[in-house]
Amino acid sequence: MNVDHFRKYIVRDSLKAAKWWSPAVENIILGTGLVESNLENLIQIGCGVARGIYQIEPRSYADVLTYIKRDPDKVSNILTSCSMTSLPEDVNAVIWNLRYATLITRMFYYRVPEALPKSDDAIGLTQYYIQHYNCGGKATIERDLPIFKQVCENKEW
Secondary structure, X not given: OOHHHHXXXXXXXXXXXXXXXXXXXXXXXXXXXXXXXXXXXXXXXXXXXXXXXXXXXXXXXXXXXXXXXXXXXXXXXXXXXXXXXXXXXXXXXXXXXXXXXXXXXXXXXXXXXXXXXXXXXXXXHHHHHHHHOOOOOOOOHHHHHHHHHHHHHOOOO
């Protein structure tokens, strides 16, 4: 997938439509997709259960969905941004609806009380991702920092 197109037409457009965009949010979301699946894998490789380019696990999805449903404004923003009439209960929706997957991933980070690092802070964004999205996973600073550096530099891929 063309990373620049994904940034502009999926990540940025869906976040702006939901009124949740900022440069830092865009960078953490794009970096998450690149680290988790390289924007290629729609299901977890091997025997895992994660789904979509952000590799969202069913249990985590159900938890985030419960969180979202507590706030009618969040529900409305997601439904409007994704041209949907209801929130899907099935995690597989994050496979085929990239805008929805992006906003669900935004909600993972939205729940974190700690502020996002600045949009150009590759080390901070990498650490934030590891601590709040991939805690207990295979993420490492050494492996993931180069990806977040490139995301922060906003270079053409």
